[in-house]
Amino acid sequence: xxxxxxxxxxxxxxxxxxxxxxxxxxxxxxxxxxxxxxxxxxxxxxxxxxxxxxxxxxxxxxxxxxxxxxxxxxxxxxxxxxxxxxxxxxxxxxxxxxxxxxxxxxxxxxxxxxxxxxxxxxxxxxxxxxxxxxxxxxxxxxxxxxxxxxxxxxxxxxx
Amino acid sequence: xxxxxxxxxxxxxxxxxxxxxxxxxxxxxxxxxxxxxxxxxxxxxxxxxxxxxxxxxxxxxxxxxxxxxxxxxxxxxxxxxxxxxxxxxxxxxxxxxxxxxxxxxxxxxxxxxxxxxxxxxxxxxxxxxxxxxxxxxxxxxxxxxxxxxxxxxxxxxxxxxxxxxxxxxxxxxxxxxxxxxxxxxxxxxxxxxxxxxxxxxxxxxxxxxxxxxxxxxxxxxxxxxxxxxxxxxxxxxxxxxxxxxxxxxxxxxxxxxxxxxxxxxxxxxxxxxxxxxxxxxxxxxxxxxxxxx
Numbered sequence: 001x002x003x004x005x006x007x008x009x010x011x012x013x014x015x016x017x018x019x020x021x022x023x024x025x026x027x028x029x030x031x032x033x034x035x036x037x038x039x040x041x042x043x044x045x046x047x048x049x050x051x052x053x054x055x056x057x058x059x060x061x062x063x064x065x066x067x068x069x070x071x072x073x074x075x076x077x078x079x080x081x082x083x084x085x086x087x088x089x090x091x092x093x094x095x096x097x098x099x100x101x102x103x104x105x106x107x108x109x110x111x112x113x114x115x116x117x118x119x120x121x122x123x124x125x126x127x128x129x130x131x132x133x134x135x136x137x138x139x140x141x142x143x144x145x146x147x148x149x150x151x152x153x154x155x156x157x158x159x
Numbered sequence: 160x161x162x163x164x165x166x167x168x169x170x171x172x173x174x175x176x177x178x179x180x181x182x183x184x185x186x187x188x189x190x191x192x193x194x195x196x197x198x199x200x201x202x203x204x205x206x207x208x209x210x211x212x213x214x215x216x217x218x219x220x221x222x223x224x225x226x227x228x229x230x231x232x233x234x235x236x237x238x239x240x241x242x243x244x245x246x247x248x249x250x251x252x253x254x255x256x257x258x259x260x261x262x263x264x265x266x267x268x269x270x271x272x273x274x275x276x277x278x279x280x281x282x283x284x285x286x287x288x289x290x291x292x293x294x295x296x297x298x299x300x301x302x303x304x305x306x307x308x309x310x311x312x313x314x315x316x317x318x319x320x321x322x323x324x325x326x327x328x329x330x331x332x333x334x335x336x337x338x339x340x341x342x343x344x345x346x347x348x349x350x351x352x353x354x355x356x357x358x359x360x361x362x363x364x365x366x367x368x369x370x371x372x373x374x375x376x377x378x379x380x381x382x383x384x385x386x387x388x389x390x391x392x393x394x395x396x397x398x399x400x401x402x403x404x405x406x407x408x409x410x411x412x413x414x415x416x417x418x419x420x421x422x423x424x425x426x427x428x429x430x431x432x433x434x435x436x437x438x439x440x441x442x443x444x445x446x447x448x449x450x451x452x
Contacts, residue, residue, distance in 0.1 A: 011251055011252050011421055012250075012251065012421055013250045013251075013421040013422070013424065014176060014177070014421075014422065015176055015177050015180040015181075016180065016250060016424075016428065018247055018250045018251065019243060019246075019247055021244070021247070024240060024243050024244060024247070025240075027240075028236065028237075028239075028240040031236045031239075032233060032236060035229065035232050035233060035236065038446055038450065039225065039229045039450065042225065042446070042449075042450035042452060043450075043452040047452070050452060054446040054450055055443075055446065057446070058442050058443050058445075058446055061442045062439050062442050062443070065239060065435055065438060065439050065442065066435075066439065068243075069239050069240075069242070069243045069431075069435045069438075070431075070432055070435045070436075075184070076181055076184070076185070078185060079184060079185060079188045082185070082188045082189060082192055083188065083191075083192065085192075086192040086195045086196065087195075089196075090195065090196070090199040090202075093199055093203055094199075094202075094203055094206060097203050097206070097207060098206060098207075098210070101206075101207050101210045101211065102210070105210060105211060108211060109211075
């Protein structure tokens with residue numbers, strides 16, 4: 001679509017895109033409907049699925065706002081590229097941070113439980129219990145973060 | 160370069176008004192990208208904390224009223240519509256419509272802040288605050304909230320732990336008061352909790368309900384993390400709403416003086432973009448904080 005109207009009608013801008021009112025109302029209606037939908041769905045779907053669907057709905061809403069209310073669809077493409085580049089960098093940011101989180105997650109819960117036990121003066125096998133408990137829920141083998149280093153021995157091997 | 164067809168609103172360093180308009184808009188989009196980056200840092204913190212401690216989010220979100228959040232979403236969406244309509248009115252030199260739309264947008268923005276005020280007040284009253292200001296109590300000792308919370312906290316702590324190490328324990332838990340329930344270490348509070356305990360209707364998350372629910376719900380250690388994230392994210396968003404109101408007010412005053420019409424309306428357009436971004440961020444904040452299940 002052309003974003004410049006070169007015919008100079010009186011009362012019409014020479015730059016920018018004028019949104020027709022019906023379009024604005026339709027976008028608004030869709031946004032409200034999607035809000036009602038996401039509220040209605042909350043609590044009805046299992047954890048991850050529910051969260052993914054809620055994020056999907058939010059992304060559709062965000063796209064509607066960006067494309068129509070923010071005129072990106074009719075704007076200079078460069079502004080759209082700037083926006084997309086930002087989203088891409090955010091995705092990298094989230095991706096690498098999550099990678100790190102996923103890598104070390106299995107060690108953190110047992111480690112914290114262990115520290116808490118230690119401070120309580122009961123350093124028996126709570127570290128092992130916590131780790132086994134966590135693993136039975138999530139599968140996989142926890143890497144033994146504490147078999148070397150300053151915390152070594154105390155929790156896993158007992159006293 | 161032709162200088163005779165250079166309109167007064169076009170600065171001398173621009174070739175023509177198209178170039179000026181495009182530059183202005185591109186600059187605004189670059190600024191909006193920096194705003195996205197600011198919030199991305201907070202969203203990333205949310206993702207990481209939630210991955211590590213999902214039970215904290217399931218516990219904490221009961222304290223938020225889903226209906227208030229939904230109402231605020233609708234208010235912001237309405238304000239986005241009126242803002243977009245206002246830009247259109249400016250483009251078409253519809254002075255009166257422009258003033259009405261800017262006025263309605265500001266009214267919606269104040270409505271949003273009003274509801275946020277009600278929500279924040281309830282949290283201040285209940286002591287479900289950020290960091291070590293979190294003094295929500297779940298046991299008998301916790302009848303008192305607010306200022307005396309610390310005392311009650313120390314009391315129950317000493318009883319439960321019965322030795323000096325408890326102070327260290329408190330530090331480990333990051334200032335959260337330790338109830339009898341949270342002393343039952345470690346599996347329940349460190350392993351990710353199930354979606355929600357049986358018998359509790361998760362669809363009624365208001366603060367009063369939460370009070371009742373905490374007897375069934377085990378309060379996870381570090382429950383205050385949820386409220387830290389909640390207050391920082393909604394707080395920064397709220398600051399943006401306030402800045403938006405100020406910008407729209409300036410535009411409103413200038414519009415009343417007839418500063419904008421179809422030949423020049425760039426400031427209205429740019430403030431509109433800012434306002435839509437504030438709406439866009441809330442579109443993600445709402446499900447992430449209020450609709451955790």
